[in-house]
Amino acid sequence: MQNITAIQLMAAALVIVNLGWPWIALRMVRNARATGYDEGHQIAREAAAERIALLNADIGELHLTRQQELTRHQLERDEIIQDADRRIAEYARRSNPFxxxxxxxxxxxxxxxxxxxxxxxxxxxxxxxxxxxxxxxxxxxxxxxxxxxxxxxxxxxxxxxxxxxx
CATH class of the missing domain: 1.10.287 (Helix Hairpins)
Known part of the structure; x- marks a missing residue:
């Protein structure tokens, strides 16, 4: 009788495993999916933070370039104004022959x-x-x-x- 009991115990364990296995597998799939989403979200946040840092660096460089261009333009404009003043003074001297x-x-x-x-x-x-x-x-x-x-x-x-x- 012991053999039957052992077989019965094994059959009962097999039924429990077969019924429990889908439930355990479903929990594992849900955990894996949630973990995957969390990891993907974290990777996306890190990538976005890196992209933002690169864009901020580009903005800083462009701001510096713009300031240099403004300074260069102002110097060129001042040079043009001084040249115009010199020309006006020269023409004023020429215009009065007396x-x-x-x-x-x-x-x-x-x-x-x-x-x-x-x-x-x-x-x-x-x-x-x-x-x-x-x-x-x-x-x-x-x-x-x-x-x-x-x-x-x-x-x-x-x-x-x-x-x-x-």
Whole structure:
């Protein structure tokens, strides 16, 4: 009888194993799947963190490059402005062909016209005296404009000298 009991015990164990095995296998599959998802999620997070770090490094490099480009552009712009200022000063000097000698000559003309107006007034030539006085006014205004232009020209000539000294 013992043999039957042993066979019965073995059959019972086999039934229990056959019934328990799918349940154990299902739990193992669920655990494996969850572990796989967790590992995949962790790998994806690490890959994303590495990608973010690389992108931040690229942003830093691009920011530095942009700052260098801005500095270079500003230096080029300043150089262009200085060149334009030099050209303007040169053209201003060229545009005024008059000099101090011309200013003195204009002052002499005004003095001569004053003498002529006095002479005409003494000769009772009032029309000629009036014309001479008008010419004195025109010559005096021209003298002031020329004086202002020469002073402005002198200031523009001093500007490049001051920039060169700096």
């Amino acid at each position: 000099n101090e000698w011309d200013l003195g000559t204009l002052a002499d003309v005004a003095s001569t016209l004053d003498l002529a107006a006095s002479t005409f007034a003494g000769l009772q030539a009032r029309d000629k005296a009036r014309i001479a006085l008008q010419q004195i006014g025109l010559a005096s205004r021209m003298h002031e404009r020329l004086k202002d232009a020469l002073e402005a020209n002198a200031r523009t000539q001093q500007l490049p000298e001051l920039e060169a000294a700096a």
